[in-house]
Amino acid sequence: MTTPPSLRGEYAKSAARRREIIDAAIEVFTVAGFHKGSLRDVAERAGLSQAGLLHHFPSKNHIIEAVLTWRDAQAREVIDEARTEGGLVYLRALITLIESNQRKSPALTELYAVLSAEATSRDHPVHDYFEQRYARVTASVQKAFQEIADAGQLRAGVDPSDAARWMLALVDGLQIQWLYDRDAVDMAGSVRRYLRTLLTVDL
Numbered sequence: 001m002t003t004p005p006s007l008r009g010e011y012a013k014s015a016a017r018r019r020e021i022i023d024a025a026i027e028v029f030t031v032a033g034f035h036k037g038s039l040r041d042v043a044e045r046a047g048l049s050q051a052g053l054l055h056h057f058p059s060k061n062h063i064i065e066a067v068l069t070w071r072d073a074q075a076r077e078v079i080d081e082a083r084t085e086g087g088l089v090y091l092r093a094l095i096t097l098i099e100s101n102q103r104k105s106p107a108l109t110e111l112y113a114v115l116s117a118e119a120t121s122r123d124h125p126v127h128d129y130f131e132q133r134y135a136r137v138t139a140s141v142q143k144a145f146q147e148i149a150d151a152g153q154l155r156a157g158v159d160p161s162d163a164a165r166w167m168l169a170l171v172d173g174l175q176i177q178w179l180y181d182r183d184a185v186d187m188a189g190s191v192r193r194y195l196r197t198l199l200t201v202d203l
Contacts, residue, residue, distance in 0.1 A: 018056050021046045022070055025063045030111040034064060034118055034125070061125045064115070068129055071108055083140070087147035091195060091203065094141075098171065099188040102178065113175050138164050145198075153201045163198055170194055 024045035028037040039060055043053040057063045075097055082093035101109045119130045145160035154160070170191060178185040195203050 014056070017046075017048075018066070019070075021048070021053060021056055021063065022067050025067050026107050026111050029064065029067070030107050030114060033114055034060075039063075064126055065129070067111070068115075068126065071112065072133075074105075087144035087151070088153065088199075088201070088203065090140075090144040091148075095188050095192050095195075095203075098191060102187050106182070109175060110179055113172075113179060116172070134168070138168060141167055148199065153199055155198055155200055158198050167191070167195070 021042065025037075025042045028041045028045055031037070032041065037060075039053060040050055042060075042063065043050045046053065057066060078097045078100065079090065079093040082089045115126060116130055118124055119127045121127065142160050142164035145154060145158075145163045148154045149158075149160050154163070171187070174185060174187040174190055178187050192203055
C-alpha cells in the first residue's frame with residue numbers, strides 16, 4: 001500500500017521543520033552553551049512558539065541529541081566507505097572531513113568544541129555520548145594506523161595507539177586555535193603535514 005501524497009507532504013514538512021530547529025539550536029548553543037541556551041531561545045530563532053518546538057522535540061536533551069546525531073550522519077557520509085578501503089584512504093577521508101567542517105560548518109564545529117568541553121562533567125546530558133564517541137573514534141583511527149603499519153607505511157618506532165591519540169589531540173587543539181583565529185589556522189593542512197611525519201609514503 002502506498003502512502004497518500006498528503007501524508008508524504010506532512011512528513012516532508014515535519015522533517016524540514018526539525019532541520020530548521022536543529023539549525024537554530026546550533027546557533028543558540030554555540031553562543032550561549034548548552035546550559036545557558038534555552039528552549040525559548042531556540043524556538044524564537046526557529047520562528048516557533050515554545051509549544052510548537054516541544055511538538056517536535058520534547059526536551060532540550062532531545063534537541064542536542066538530534067544535533068549530534070545529525071553531525072555524525074554528515075561525517076559518516078564522508079568516511080564510511082573509506083573505512084573499508086584501508087588506513088591511508090581512511091586518513092585522507094578524515095582530512096577531507098576536517099576541510100569540509102572548516103569551510104561549510106564553522107558554527108557546528110564551534111558548537112562541538114563548546115559541548116565537548118562542557119561534557120567532561122559526568123552529570124552533563126551528553127557526557128556519555130562524548131565518552132562513547134571518543135572511544136569509538138580512537139579505536140577507528142588506531143585501526144587505520146595499524147593497517148598502515150602492517151603495510152610497512154608507518155615510520156619505525158611509531159605505535160598505532162599513540163599515533164591515534166596524538167592525531168585526535170591535534171585535531172581538538174587545532175579546532176580551539178581555529179576558533180580564535182580562523183584566518184591564520186589551517187586545520188586540515190596542519191593535520192596533513194603532521195601525518196606526513198609519521199608515514200613513509202605520501203598522504
